[in-house]
Amino acid sequence: MKVLKFGGTSVGSAENIKTLLRLVGEENLQQKPVVVLSAMSGVTNLLTDAAERAERGEDYDKHLKDIEDKHFAVIRTLLPAAAQNPVFTRLKIFFNELEDLLQAVHNLKELSLQTKDQILSYGERCSTFMISHIASQQFAEAMYVNGSEFIKTDSNFGQAKVDTALTEMLIKNFYAANKDKVLFVTGFISSNAAGRVTTLGRGGSDYTAAVWGAALEASEIEIWTDVNGMMTADPRIVKKAFSLPELSYTEAMELSYFGAKVIYPPTMIPAFMKKIPIVIKNTFEPEFAGTYIKSDVKSSNLPIKGISSIDHISIINLTGSGMVGKAGFSGRLFSLLSREQINVVLITQSSSEHSITFAVKPSDAAHAIALIKKEFELELDANKLALPEIESNLSVLAIVGENMKRTPGMSGRLFSALGRNGINVRAIAQGSSEYNISVIINKDDLSKAVNAVHDAFFTDLKRTLNIFCLGTGNIGKTLFNQLKEQMPFLAENNDLQVKVTGICNTRKMILNAEGLSLEDWENELNNHGEKANLATFVEKMKALNLPNAVFVDNTASEAPISFYQGIFESSISVVTCNKKGNSADYAQYRSFKDTARTFGVDFYYETNVGAGLPIIRTLKELMMSGDKVARIEAILSGTISYIFNNFKGDAGFYETVKEAQELGYTEPDPRDDLNGKDFMRKMLILARDAGYPLEAENVKIDNILPEACLKAASVDDFYKELKANASYFEELKNKAASEGKVLRYIGKLENGNVEISLQMVDDSHPFYMLSGSDNIISFTTDRYKSRPLVVKGPGAGAEVTAAGVFADIINVGTLS
Numbered sequence: 070m071k072v073l074k075f076g077g078t079s080v081g082s083a084e085n086i087k088t089l090l091r092l093v094g095e096e097n098l099q100q101k102p103v104v105v106l107s108a109m110s111g112v113t114n115l116l117t118d119a120a121e122r123a124e125r126g127e128d129y130d131k132h133l134k135d136i137e138d139k140h141f142a143v144i145r146t147l148l149p150a151a152a153q154n155p156v157f158t159r160l161k162i163f164f165n166e167l168e169d170l171l172q173a174v175h176n177l178k179e180l181s182l183q184t185k186d187q188i189l190s191y192g193e194r195c196s197t198f199m200i201s202h203i204a205s206q207q208f209a210e211a212m213y214v215n216g217s218e219f220i221k222t223d224s225n226f227g228q229a230k231v232d233t234a235l236t237e238m239l240i241k242n243f244y245a246a247n248k249d250k251v252l253f254v255t256g257f258i259s260s261n262a263a264g265r266v267t268t269l270g271r272g273g274s275d276y277t278a279a280v281w282g283a284a285l286e287a288s289e290i291e292i293w294t295d296v297n298g299m300m301t302a303d304p305r306i307v308k309k310a311f312s313l314p315e316l317s318y319t320e321a322m323e324l325s326y327f328g329a330k331v332i333y334p335p336t337m338i339p340a341f342m343k344k345i346p347i348v349i350k351n352t353f354e355p356e357f358a359g360t361y362i363k364s365d366v367k368s369s370n371l372p373i374k375g376i377s378s379i380d381h382i383s384i385i386n387l388t389g390s391g392m393v394g395k396a397g398f399s400g401r402l403f404s405l406l407s408r409e410q411i412n413v414v415l416i417t418q419s420s421s422e423h424s425i426t427f428a429v430k431p432s433d434a435a436h437a438i439a440l441i442k443k444e445f446e447l448e449l450d451a452n453k454l455a456l457p458e459i460e461s462n463l464s465v466l467a468i469v470g471e472n473m474k475r476t477p478g479m480s481g482r483l484f485s486a487l488g489r490n491g492i493n494v495r496a497i498a499q500g501s502s503e504y505n506i507s508v509i510i511n512k513d514d515l516s517k518a519v520n521a522v523h524d525a526f527f528t529d530l531k532r533t534l535n536i537f538c539l540g541t542g543n544i545g546k547t548l549f550n551q552l553k554e555q556m557p558f559l560a561e562n563n564d565l566q567v568k569v570t571g572i573c574n575t576r577k578m579i580l581n582a583e584g585l586s587l588e589d590w591e592n593e594l595n596n597h598g599e600k601a602n603l604a605t606f607v608e609k610m611k612a613l614n615l616p617n618a619v620f621v622d623n624t625a626s627e628a629p630i631s632f633y634q635g636i637f638e639s640s641i642s643v644v645t646c647n648k649k650g651n652s653a654d655y656a657q658y659r660s661f662k663d664t665a666r667t668f669g670v671d672f673y674y675e676t677n678v679g680a681g682l683p684i685i686r687t688l689k690e691l692m693m694s695g696d697k698v699a700r701i702e703a704i705l706s707g708t709i710s711y712i713f714n715n716f717k718g719d720a721g722f723y724e725t726v727k728e729a730q731e732l733g734y735t736e737p738d739p740r741d742d743l744n745g746k747d748f749m750r751k752m753l754i755l756a757r758d759a760g761y762p763l764e765a766e767n768v769k770i771d772n773i774l775p776e777a778c779l780k781a782a783s784v785d786d787f788y789k790e791l792k793a794n795a796s797y798f799e800e801l802k803n804k805a806a807s808e809g810k811v812l813r814y815i816g817k818l819e820n821g822n823v824e825i826s827l828q829m830v831d832d833s834h835p836f837y838m839l840s841g842s843d844n845i846i847s848f849t850t851d852r853y854k855s856r857p858l859v860v861k862g863p864g865a866g867a868e869v870t871a872a873g874v875f876a877d878i879i880n881v882g883t884l885s
C-alpha cells in the first residue's frame with residue numbers, strides 16, 4: 070500500500086481537490102492507500118495571525134470569516150445539496166470551538182504554545198473532514214481520521230518529538246481494524262500522553278506521511294506538491310535547472326537542508342530508517358515522473374546532484390588566543406547556541422585554531438552575540454578572546470552529491486567557476502561526509518554564482534540536446550533521416566547527442582524523455598502516438614523539463630507561433646524554418662528575440678531565408694561586427710528561380726511549376742511562392758534583422774500572375790488557371806528572349822524601403838547567371854562597398870533546408 074500526502078495548494082481550491090480525488094481514484098484501491106492532507110493553502114497563516122491578534126487584544130473576526138468562506142465555497146461547489154448539511158454542521162462546530170479558544174486568548178492576552186497548537190489543529194481538521202466527505206461521494210470507503218490521536222509525542226508544543234514505538238503500534242492496530250477503508254488523515258497534528266494536541270513543526274504533514282508510511286511499511290510515500298520534484302538548483306534563480314529523477318536520502322537531505330523547500334529534511338528520517346522510497350510528485354502535472362528518493366539509486370553520471378543555497382545569513386567571527394589548545398571551547402560555544410535554539414548553519418575553524426567562523430540566521434545573530442558575551446565574559450575581560458564580530462548580507466551556496474566523494478577536481482571546478490565570475494568567497498566548509506561543499510559569498514552575488522556553478526557542473530549535459538519536432542512533412546522527414554545518418558559521427562567527434570524527445574504533426578503526437586528511435590519513429594508515432602493537440606504537446610514538453618530542450622518548428626502553419634513566447638519563457642530554445650512567426654507583426658518578432666535573450670535561450674531561423682544558405686548568419690555577423698548595410702539585392706524564391714531557369718524553349722509554364730513542386734521547392738501551398746508572399750516574408754525578415762522595424766504592408770510587390778490565377782480558391786483551381794493562362798506566360802518569356810534577356814524576380818532593400826520587382830536582365834547583370842533553384846543575395850555595406858559580399862546557391866529543397874535546420878539545432882547552446 071501507499072501513503073499519499075497532499076500539500077496546501079493541492080487542497081487549496083475546489084478545482085485542485087477534484088484533481089486530488091482523481092489521483093486517489095487512479096490508485097490501486099484493492100490495497101487502500103492512506104491519504105494525508107494539509108490545511109487549505111493560507112489557512113495556517115490566517116490561524117496564526119488570528120491567534121496573535123487575539124493575544125494583542127485585536128479583532129480577528131475577519132480572519133475567521135475568511136477561513137469559513139474558503140471551506141464553505143468548496144463544500145457548495147463539490148457536494149450535492151443533500152450531502153452538504155452534515156459537513157456544514159461539523160465544520161460549524163469546529164469554528165465555534167475555534168472562536169471560543171480565540172476568545173479565551175483575547176481575554177487573557179496570552180497565547181501559550183499549547184494553545185497555539187490547539188488553534189492551528191483546526192486547519193488540518195477542517196480540510197481533512199471536508200475532503201473525506203467529498204471523497205465519500207466517489208469511494209464509499211472514505212473515512213476521516215483525526216491523526217492527532219495516533220501520532221503520540223512529548224509535550225514540546227510547536228515542535229513535538231514522536232514516540233515512535235507507541236505511535237507505530239497505534240497506527241498498525243487502527244489500520245488493521247480499518248483495512249477496507251480509504252483513510253483521510255490530518256497531517257501535522259499529534260498529541261501528548263495527556264491527550265493535548267501537539268504539532269510536528271515545519272513540514273509537519275510530510276512528517277505525518279512518513280510516520281504512517283514507516284508504521285505500515287508502505288511500498289511508497291508520495292508527496293504531492295506543486296513543483297516537479299527536486300531540481301538541480303532553485304528554478305527561480307537558475308532558468309536551466311532541471312528535475313532530478315533520483316536522489317539518495319542523504320542527497321535529498323543535504324539539498325533540502327539549504328533552501329529547496331520541497332521537503333523538510335527531518336521528515337525523511339522515518340522513511341529512511343525503513344528504506345521506503347519517497348516520491349515527490351506534482352499534483353498539477355501528474356504525468357511527470359517526479360523525484361524518487363530512495364536507498365538504491367542508480368549510479369549517475371552527474372558530477373553533483375544539485376546546488377542549494379540560503380539567500381540570507383550572517384556570520385559571526387570569534388578570534389583570540391583563548392581558543393588555542395582549549396579542548397572544549399567549541400563544545401561550550403555550540404552547546405550554548407543549541408541550548409538556546411540557535412541553529413548553526415555552517416562552521417569553519419582555522420587550523421591554527423585562532424578563529425572560528427559560524428553562520429546563523431540574521432534574526433539570530435544579535436542574540437548569539439549576547440549569549441557569547443555572557444558565557445565568555447572571563448575570556449573577554451582577559452583579552453583572550455576578541456569581541457565577536459557579525460557580518461551580514463551574506464548567502465550560502467552548496468554543491469551536493471554522493472559522487473563528489475569519488476571524483477577529484479570537484480572543489481576545483483566550484484572555485485574556478487566562482488573565480489572566473491569575480492565572486493569573492495568569504496568562508497568555506499566541506500561536510501565530513503563529502504556530500505556537500507559550502508561557500509559563503511556576498512548576497513548580491515548569489516544569483517550569478519548559482520548560475521555560474523550550475524553551468525560549470527552541468528556543461529557535459531549541455532551536449533545532449535532534447536528536440537521536440539513539429540511537422541513530419543517534406544522537411545521534417547528529411548531532417549530525421551539526416552539525424553539518423555549523422556548521429557554516430559556527432560557522438561564520436563563532437564560529444565554531442567541529439568535526442569528526438571517529441572514528434573507532433575496534424576494527426577498524432579508522441580513524447581518520450583528517453584528519446585524516440587529514428588529507425589522506427591513513423592511506426593511509433595502512428596501506432597503508439599495519441600491524437601495530436603498542439604497545446605498539450607507544448608505543455609507536455611514543458612512538463613518533461615529536460616535540459617537543453619529545443620522546439621523545432623518544421624510546419625508552415627500559423628498555429629505554433631502563438632506558443633513560441635511561452636516556450637522561450639520556459640527556457641526552451643526554438644529552431645524554425647517556418648517563416649510565419651518572424652514575418653507577422655513586428656512587435657511579435659521583437660518580443661521573440663527579447664524574450665529568448667532574457668531567458669538565455671536561442672532562437673535560430675537560418676532557413677527562413679535561402680534555406681540552408683548562410684544568409685541570416687552572415688547578416689547578423691556583419692551587424693555585430695559594426696558594419697552598416699547600405700543595400701541588399703536578392704533573389705530569394707527558389708521556386709520562381711527554378712521556374713525562370715527552366716521555363717525556356719518548349720517547356721510550358723504549368724509543367725515547370727508542377728516540377729518545382731515535385732522537387733520539393735515550393736511551399737506546401739505553391740500559390741504562396743507564385744504570388745510573391747513567400748519572397749515578401751523573406752525580405753521582411755531580412756529588413757528587420759538589418760534593423761528596420763517594418764510591417765508586411767511596407768513591402769512593395771510586383772505581381773507576376775494574371776488576375777485569374779491570383780483569385781484561384783484552391784491549389785487545383787490555381788493549376789487550372791495556370792494552364793488556361795499559358796499564353797500570358799509565353800508572351801513574357803518571348804519578350805525577354807527577343808531582347809536577349811532573362812526574367813528575374815528581384816528583391817531590394819535600400820534606405821529602409823523594400824520592394825520586389827519582376828525584371829528582365831541581360832548578361833551584364835550579376836543575377837543573369839543562375840540555375841536550378843538558386844538564390845543569390847548581395848550585401849553592399851560600408852566595408853563591402855565597391856564589390857558586394859555575395860552568397861549564392863540552391864535556396865530551396867528538402868535536403869538543403871533540413872540541413873539548415875540541423876545546423877541551427879546543433880548550434881543551440883554553443884553560439885552566442
Ligand SMILES: NC(=O)c1ccc[n+]([C@@H]2O[C@H](COP(=O)([O-])OP(=O)(O)OC[C@H]3O[C@@H](n4cnc5c(N)ncnc54)[C@H](O)[C@@H]3O)[C@@H](O)[C@H]2O)c1
Nearest residue numbers: 540541542543544574575624625626628647737865866870
Ligand atoms: N521546401 C523548402 O525548400 C523550404 C525551404 C525553407 C523553408 N521551408 C519551410 O519549411 C516548412 C515546412 O515545409 P514542408 O514542405 O516540409 O511542409 P509539409 O506540408 O510537407 O509538412 C508540414 C508538416 O507540418 C505538420 N503540421 C502543419 N500544421 C501543424 C500543426 N498546427 N501542428 C502540428 N503539425 C502541423 C503537417 O502535419 C506536416 O507534417 C514551411 O514553413 C516552409 O516554408 C521550406
Ligand SMILES: N[C@@H](CCO)C(=O)O
Nearest residue numbers: 706707708734735736
Ligand atoms: N518555397 C520556398 C522554399 C524556401 O524557403 C522557395 O521556393 O523559395
Ligand code: NA
Nearest residue numbers: 675678680682
Ligand atoms: Na538561410
